[in-house]
Amino acid sequence: MAVTIKDVAKLANVAPSTVSRVIADSPRISEATKRKVNEAMGKLGYHPNLNARSLASQSTQTIGLVMPSSGDVVFQNPFFPTVLQGISEGAHEKKYALHMTTGKSEKETLEAVVEMVQGKRVDGMILLKSKVEDKIISYLLKRNFPFVLIGKPYKNVEEITHVDNDNFRAMQEATEHLIMQGHHQIAFIGGCLELVVTVERLLGYERALRNAGIELKNEYIIHEEFLREGGQEAVKELMSLENPPTALVVVDDFMALGVLNTLDELGISVPEDISIVSFNNVLLSEMVKPPLTSVDINIFDLGYQASKNLIQKIENSDEPIKRIIIPHKLIERSSCCHLKNK
Known part of the structure; x- marks a missing residue:
């Protein structure tokens, strides 16, 4: 026979309505009562019928x-x-x-x-x-x-x-970090311009350059997918320029992985030949070689x-x-x- 709310109420020595309120996590029920009811449900193996609750409340949960x-x-x-x-x-x-x-x-x-x-x-x-x-x-x-x-x-x-x-401020700070290390030829590898996050970070990059009196070069701004392949394509284009950048800001760690792979294939050392700041601080950012300086966005x-x-x-x-x-x-x-x- 299936266990019911009444069985739980009897074991916990409370009213069935109290059991219902505990299941609904009502703030009107004390923590001590909630604990007692939950212990009774555990002992009896009772599981609330959430579908029935949803139908009654017109909620899908x-x-x-x-x-x-x-x-x-x-x-x-x-x-x-x-x-x-x-x-x-x-x-x-x-x-x-x-x-x-x-x-x-x-x-x-x-x-x-x-x-x-x-x-x-x-x-x-x-x-x-x-x-x-x-x-x-x-x-x-x-x-x-x-x-x-x-x-x-x-x-x-x-x-x-x-x-x-605050993607604008985060990218401005990332770019300023490279500027403080003496870099003026800093390229931006971003995602699709239809995405607001890309627009915000691009504006932050541009503001950092302007504040430092550094010329903004359109050829230093590349947009690709948020994928490793996107980073690979972007860095190939940048490193083929007559005056390639000495530093990169990359809007995503996964893109940065593609950047690192391609730089290694081209015989370009990080950070000796080029510096990189990336975004997201996912696990791979500290596992790659060299480990990536990255903006942790929580x-x-x-x-x-x-x-x-x-x-x-x-x-x-x-x-x-x-x-x-x-x-x-x-x-x-x-x-x-x-x-x-x-």
Whole structure:
């Protein structure tokens, strides 16, 4: 015979309604009572029927995750497993499940989002990208559907709760780090210009050069995919210039891996011949040779804060719009050195 709430209530010596409130994590129930009820559920092997709860409350207890359209980027770049870990932990704390969606194209991804919203499959969504022209954001705003963006919106900033780094300042600081080491020929290897994060970091790079009175060279600015191959293509182009750079700022560690591989093939030593500062500070940044100086953007916390704040919006429609800035820190390793006089 199946164990019921009444059985749990009897063993814990509380009312069945108290058991229900404990399952719902009601703040009105004391920690001591919650502990007693949870111990009774454990002894009896009772598991709440979350589906039944969801039907009763018109809630799915599920968060939708909107991934970038390119499967290669999602499954190759270490940024995504780390940010998903943070999202998952925030959701698990409030007993929310995750439903992930992506598509082979922007159109397919938008169609999947529409199906999730209109089919009432999720209570809210987390977007893991921010584009200059973003049809998904426009759709969700129009529907007044709860969502949180990881990244900075290109427009409607005051209407969208978003979790981000100060990417402008972070890139300015990374570029200034190289300038202080005597580098004036600094190239920028960035991702797609349709992404707001690329635009913000490019502006930070340009500001650092301007503040130092260094000429901005268009041939020193390359945009590729956030992949190892993207870094490989970019550095080949840069090192073939008549006056190649003495230093690089790379917007992603995975791209920087491709940069290091190609420089090694070309017989160019890091940091003796060229210095590199990268972004994200994923595990591979300290495992490669030489270990990368990298800007730690606290990827896990980006995901955790996104799910935490989305659930607050889902459970309280009056929750205010927030801009949550996650701190960054430059981690110095062996990929940079002072420019030697030539």
